[in-house]
Amino acid sequence: MKIKFFFLAALFVLPFVVFSAQTEKIKIEKIDKQKLSSLLKNRKGNALFINLWATWCIPCREEFPSIVKLVNDYKNKPVDFIGISIDYPDEIDSKIIPFLEKQNANFANFVNGFEKDEDLIKLLDENWNGALPATFTFDKTGKKISFLEGEQSYNSFKKEIKKVIKR
Amino acid sequence: MKKNIFLVMIIAFLFQIALNAGEPGKIQNFTLKDYNGKEHSLYDYKNAKAIVIIFVATQCPVSNAYNQRMEKLYQDYRDKNTVFLGINSNKQESAEEVAEHAKKNNLNFTILKDPGNKIADRFNASVTPEVYVLNSNFEILYHGRIDDSRRGDNIQRQDARNALDEILAGKKVTVAQTKAFGCTIKRVD
Numbered sequence: 001m002k003i004k005f006f007f008l009a010a011l012f013v014l015p016f017v018v019f020s021a022q023t024e025k026i027k028i029e030k031i032d033k034q035k036l037s038s039l040l041k042n043r044k045g046n047a048l049f050i051n052l053w054a055t056w057c058i059p060c061r062e063e064f065p066s067i068v069k070l071v072n073d074y075k076n077k078p079v080d081f082i083g084i085s086i087d088y089p090d091e092i093d094s095k096i097i098p099f100l101e102k103q104n105a106n107f108a109n110f111v112n113g114f115e116k117d118e119d120l121i122k123l124l125d126e127n128w129n130g131a132l133p134a135t136f137t138f139d140k141t142g143k144k145i146s147f148l149e150g151e152q153s154y155n156s157f158k159k160e161i162k163k164v165i166k167r
Numbered sequence: 168m169k170k171n172i173f174l175v176m177i178i179a180f181l182f183q184i185a186l187n188a189g190e191p192g193k194i195q196n197f198t199l200k201d202y203n204g205k206e207h208s209l210y211d212y213k214n215a216k217a218i219v220i221i222f223v224a225t226q227c228p229v230s231n232a233y234n235q236r237m238e239k240l241y242q243d244y245r246d247k248n249t250v251f252l253g254i255n256s257n258k259q260e261s262a263e264e265v266a267e268h269a270k271k272n273n274l275n276f277t278i279l280k281d282p283g284n285k286i287a288d289r290f291n292a293s294v295t296p297e298v299y300v301l302n303s304n305f306e307i308l309y310h311g312r313i314d315d316s317r318r319g320d321n322i323q324r325q326d327a328r329n330a331l332d333e334i335l336a337g338k339k340v341t342v343a344q345t346k347a348f349g350c351t352i353k354r355v356d
Binding site for chain 1: 226292297317345346348351353
């Protein structure tokens with residue numbers, strides 16, 4: 001009787017568990033100067049790969065699947081991946097999350113929460129004019145190793161990641 | 168004797184470096200065609216007090232968000248001895264597309280097509296929209312954004328306009344360099 005009840009209960013609950021796992025909502029937080037600086041500084045032994053993108057940026061959308069693939073390929077390696085969307089915070093639900101869901105994004109993404117766009121650009125690279133997409137790698141001590149401007153291929157990203165986790 | 172020639176060569180080389188360093192950001196002449204096929208040379212505009220060069224795009228949403236603001240800037244300064252030249256260096260955007268886009272968006276300033284992105288390379292331009300304001304000596308006095316609000320709903324600083332006002336008044340440009348997010352100029356491979 002007990003077993004039968006348990007089985008029935010499981011049958012009843014299971015669809016809800018599966019459903020909630022499937023629709024686990026992607027959460028997007030704002031990243032500001034303080035948060036990004038601390039992320040760059042406190043590496044905890046891992047290198048860092050940062051990609052700046054926007055839903056309105058065609059080459060950003062084109063290179064995004066390569067990053068998703070790299071996150072899978074480097075799952076247990078000492079490198080963290082983060083994305084920063086340059087869309088506006090009031091576009092999280094209408095644009096950012098739908099895009100990330102469509103891409104099956106498997107890494108932490110933030111939305112630009114800097115008071116001035118210029119401060120975010122300068123914090124990442126003084127020579128950067130703000131062209132998107134842009135990718136930066138930092139080694140485990142927080143030292144910047146590369147700045148890639150414009151659309152990159154899977155192999156070009158991979159080369160930079162290999163370089164940065166070796167250090 | 169050989170030693171002396173070598174010495175002279177080194178001095179000439181150093182002199183050349185010093186000479187170049189004395190002219191920061193001076194743009195050499197170039198000639199490009201507008202979307203109607205008419206040629207324009209930068210040095211044609213040596214009598215203008217200011218030359219505004221804007222790298223633009225037809226498909227970039229940020230550049231497009233600035234269409235009206237670019238046109239307004241042109242209309243406000245066209246009678247103030249100021250020349251406006253848009254430059255489209257994107258490899259995938261043809262002269263026909265640039266013409267159609269200008270007509271559709273009521274852009275009345277000259278837009279040049281930069282085949283092979285040679286002029287973008289010369290300016291080291293990388294993003295659209297990206298502004299350079301030159302004086303009559305073709306020196307870059309301002310480089311950066313049009314203003315500080317992509318959406319245009321919260322403009323705090325109109326940097327290109329401020330720089331233009333200062334140049335036209337014969338003053339030193341207070342903020343000569345700014346940065347803003349935009350689209351990468353798609354260059355030839």
